[in-house]
Amino acid sequence: MTLDRRTVPTEAPEARTSEAGSATSDRTGRTAESGAAADGHPPARPDGPFPPAAALAATLAALAFAATLYAWLRGGGSIDLPWAPTLGLRLHFRLDALGALYALLATGIGAVVFLYSGRYLRLHLSHQGRPARDERSFYAFMLLFTVSMVGLATAQDLLLLFVFWDLTAIASYFLIGFDRHEAASWSGALMALLVTGITAVLLLVGSVMLFVAYGTFSLPEIIAEARPGPALTVAAALIALAGLAKSAQVPFHFWLPNAMAAPTPVSAYLHSAAMVAAGVLLIGRTYPLLQESELVLDGMLVVGLASMLAGGLIALTRERLKQVLAYSTVAQYGYMVALYGLGGAAGAAGGAFVVAAHALAKSALFMVSGAVTRASGGEERLGRLGGRWRTMPVVAGAGALAAAALAGLPLTAGFFKDELLFKAALEHGPVVTALVAAGPVLTLAYIGRFWGRIFLGSPKEAPTGPRSLATTLVAPIAVLALISLVFGLWTAPLESLAAEAGSVSLGGEPAGLSVAYHLDARATNLIALGVYTLGGLLLATYPRWLPVAQAFALVALRFGPERAYVSSLRQANRLSSALHRFEVRDLRRRVAAVLVPCGVLVTAGFLATPTLGQYEVGPLDGRDAPLAIVLALAAAAALAAMAPRSQLVLVLVLSSAGYSLAAVFALLGAPDVALVAVLVETLFALLFVAVFSLLPGGVLDREQSLSVPPSRRWRDPLIAVVSGLFALAVVWGTLSSPVPRGPRISERLIELAPAAHAQDVVTAILSDFRGLDTLAEATVLLIALAGVGGALSRARSS
Template sequence: MPEEFRVLAPLVVAALGTAAVAVLGAVRPRLAPPLAVATAALALSATLLMPAGGQVDLPWAPTWGLRLTFAADGLARLYALLATGVGLAVLTYAAGYMPLHAAHEGYPLSRTVRLYSLILLFMTAMLGLVLAQDLIVLIIFWDLTAITSYYLIGYEREQEASRRAALTALLVTGISAILLILAGVLLYTRFGTAQLPDILAQVQAGPFVTATGALIAVAALAKSAQVPLHFWLPQAMVAPTPVSAYLHSAAMVAAGVFLLGRVHPLLALSPGLQNVLLAGGFASMAIGGVLALAQREIKRLLAYSTIAQYGYVVVMLSLGAVEGAAYYILAHALIKSALFMSAGAVTEATGETDLDRLGGLARPLPLLAVGSGLAAAGLAALPLTMGFFKDEVFFAAASERGGLVSVLAVAGAVLSFAYTWRFWGGIFTGRLRSQVQRIPATLTLPVLVLGLLVMLGGIVPDPAASLAAAAGESMAERATPLELAYHLDLHAPTLMAVITWVLGIVAVLTAPRWTAAPRVVARIGERYGPDRGMFMGLVRLTTFSRRSRAFLEVRNLQWRIATVLVAAALVVGATIVLAPPWPTFRVGRLPTSDWPLFLFLLLAALSALVATRSAGRLILVLALSAVGYSLAAVFTFIGAPDVALVALLIETMMTLLLLAVLGLLPIGLARAPAEHEPHPGRRRAVGFITTAFVFVICWGVLSWPAPDAVMARAHLELAPAAHAADVVTAILADFRGLDTLGEITVIAIALLGALTFFVSRRSA
């Protein structure tokens, strides 16, 4: 099997699977779940077979020096494994969860097909993002993840909360993506290439790198829901549990820190930017941890914990511990996806989402309690789990900086211990508070498998450490060995872990004394936080837009056109007054050979005048056709026979179409009388000003033709590059063709909207 195919195989499998699920699922909805699971399994198998360091280099736009480059380096392989592996677990879980959820929400099973295809589409976007080595391709897949997540978060579009959450996520991540595009433009302009390896090899410390790195960092932090751009993530918990388990553990939120890792050599050149990332990471750990303790809804608790956990990763990246950050991402993805799926299973079994109404579920749901407990032990960083090592690498990086960084690291870990117990202990311990219904094995099995993987990674850490070391080497562009083992001596990371466990147990035992404090912080955040600020900003912006539109918008078509034309005429008039170009205007001779051209122009003008004054529809159609045919003749006389032929064809088709429409109208239907115009002089003044403006422009341009043909020669030389025989063909095919495609698209969208409206009216 060629190496190029093995590199792109996961991406191709996911893309084809997305299309297959969408098409076949529309015909047979019951085929969608097994087909989606099979696609994810094949994509995971293809990812495991990807050659380490394999590359694909395909021509894209050679004239601009753009190429499609994909590489299976260590960082790409780590994230591809997460996207496909966790995706397989989530889709298996969704096969059992979505029928129950659809029944509870009251919509048909056929609607769930969209969720499976969207999850696979997101997997495709994620694979393309992590494999891309070209900045433009990376940005395309980056935006595709934002668009797909919008549809996934807003899956239950009938609910206002879903629509608002989807829009909030799209606004935050989409607007911040503009900064990534701006950074890409700056890098391409400076280095003349869109290839990320080439750019990273040329960057040097300086203000340019700091500014560009700041733009990239803001886009990445918004994607990873870091403070202060974190508020979209808790709102996104209105989505079905499979969406939360995938997007907010191993996919969308992970994409932000992936970008930080991909451009780490650039960010590392700016110590100031690294310090800002360090502060932002600790702020996310603190705010996310405190707000997690304030939550009663189980998925929102996990959402805030995700904000805090990715704060850990940002801190490690800012400290240069790239291999530790990679290991943390791997461990967190397995842990958090299992916990999200546990939350969904508990909700389906009990019908409850409130922690204060849950408890004692370990006895009726023992396997779920074991799988979720292993994942929770990993999140709390207990020994014999991957979580122990994820905190050890974090403490090792913090202890090297020492001082306040070490103290803040321990404080963040204590918060993690506390909210982990609040989640798992609040659900599975204590007395049973709710009735429990039987749930399918597919809701328990993925949680149990992921929990066992978390424990296995804590007992045999070398495979995960090797993956993380390879990813760290890709980020740092140097060897980054990662050796994980249990130590009996009290070196700094072990001592920090022991302190964390002691303080965490104390926090759990004394919870009734401080539980009210996080809720006070949460209420303050709801009133004065960034979410409230964004909402009020949108309200004020909408109000301003409505008022300005009411004041400025011209609702009459004639006056709307007049507004544009008169404004342009005034600009030209002001230019003539301020800088009189009178020598520019010349009166030339009219050669005998140009008399036919003059006559056809005169015929077009007279036909247009007849069209404006005609009372009958037939005369109006014929007059408009005369204008078109006259201009087609003009094209012939000025040496553009191909354009004239196209114009004749279009005019003939439009004339026949209009005449056919006239034949369908009732015979007695008269033209609507013209509306009474209170100020007819205004229309005449607008016509005079516009005519004078066009006359002056045409006179000035035709008075002085271009003195040389440099631009014309350049156009002729570039025509073959556009795969055209001449300039006219290139303009018609590329520019006008693209413009026509846009017009057709707009008409098609309007037609679909009208059809949807009529269908909904008929069904209602």
């Protein structure tokens, strides 16, 4: 590797956020030819033995798959451990049919994708000149993702669900941003995190609403007690929104095309079978609550149909392989959301069936796109590919199977996914049926275009990649495609699993699901035939339709929700920098930024509480003379602190104010506080001297000689006087204690101290009664130390 590859363009944070603003979906598929971080390690080699990390991850996932399958065949099971009993939280997992379906998908497809990643990632890293050890974090986060997905699939407690929900988002952030030197990766990762993370808060809000209404976070208990009403509708709608955003449904869909900056195995896993599936899983899991409200169901139907049509139309126009697949995912998850929106047994069981059928096909297709791109030296534009069936016949064949499954052709599991959709739609009249049928028509057209432009025709450019692909890049595709075929012929396993999953979603009601080929003129078969005809026609004539679709795509991208995201991110950024500039630019403003809001809040507090007549001035007699003298000293020192021009004198004057106050505490009979005050004052004096010694000499002198702008001449003293007055008001108010007199906490603490084996109340408070506060403050100390270390070492290195 030459030296120029070792330039490390680490993105500055500002650059990252502003990039998030300007990223459009077509830029994300870019592959870097150079500019990767090498960090002194040799770049990865594309050949060599199979990476052990990938083998380990694949084995673990396969074992988890086997264990899940075994447990499920043995009748499932559940784990129920206390988590936070006082809050009624439990670590409650149950392997029911719905959980088993998603857990099997996550572990099974995970194992296949890990196998695929082994060789793919080495090629990817060597292409970017990055060292092979970069792959470690990849597998760690992929496994974290698998674990959180299994947890999410089996969790029976809403808060537990939320925790795993966010864990998947965190893992996805690091996986999408794996190419950390590329702006598109950063912005895509941030976008996925923000869109799914902010909407996750809706899930939390919905869960808390349910907790308030039913007194528990446990889903089975809530479902057993749920009664329809406006509160349930709102909570269900919020939860459904979180699910829709995670499943990349309109109008939240834009994060998915941008997440295509991730390496292809990540997309083959997260963006076909796992991350996006989590949204539908949530909908399936909380379906008994969602279906209590017609409004929520209708909303889901509309969103599902919109995603189906918009995703299909845009997929038809995309040029980059992964972009086609990303919009296809948006459209396909539209199927599932629409099915759940249509409701009933057909909808709930159908939704579960479609998830599995789609995941198999789409994961295989993503891996096809990765294999083709790798074999073509990084080329991923449809227009530059073509005729690839000659050089990679197995990939072409497996890809054809997967594409057929996605398009819903007979003999594949995908056929039934369309049939179930038609069957559910037919119950809702011709308009819904026609709209629903438009989805598969578009699917047939875009996936036919996708496959045909890659594998048919004549090669536009001679392939520059490796002559033959490694077996581990081809076999996973073939495996998934064959499974798709097997489930299209032997329908029983998927049928029964989906039916039982549907029954879980319906709250225990049996969900009949009959999946079989019928060679007769029933409505669903006729619709399917019509879809094939129209889809074939569209595929044959699509160049004519393309301008229409392109105009739609252009409008959708230019004025769609992504624009709102980008502009709100920019505004937030601008606001943050404005605040930062205002507060941090000089020390005076920073102090004022603390004091002025304090003063305002205290005033508000005083105005809200009746304090008239509560302020009293106590009697002053001869015994108070020492106290008065020391206080006067402290006041004099505070006044004197305004004058000195030498830093050392300033430190001494400030310290003497502090020591005087320590003496006040001693006189008032608080030896512990006095001791700490003296010690801290000494320490501060020392540290101040040390810090001032770092400053150039004569700063105070120069400051004095500068002409003060008129605005500041009045502003600074005003802030000082106002904040001083507020401090006085607070102290005076506390000392004359305007609150009604009653049993004091301090008396109780003194009573309790012997029980804590202490004669010294302060120590008992610090280490026992308020130990948690002490611990929090100790944490602050450590953070301060890290901050000082960071600031000084940065100053040192610059």
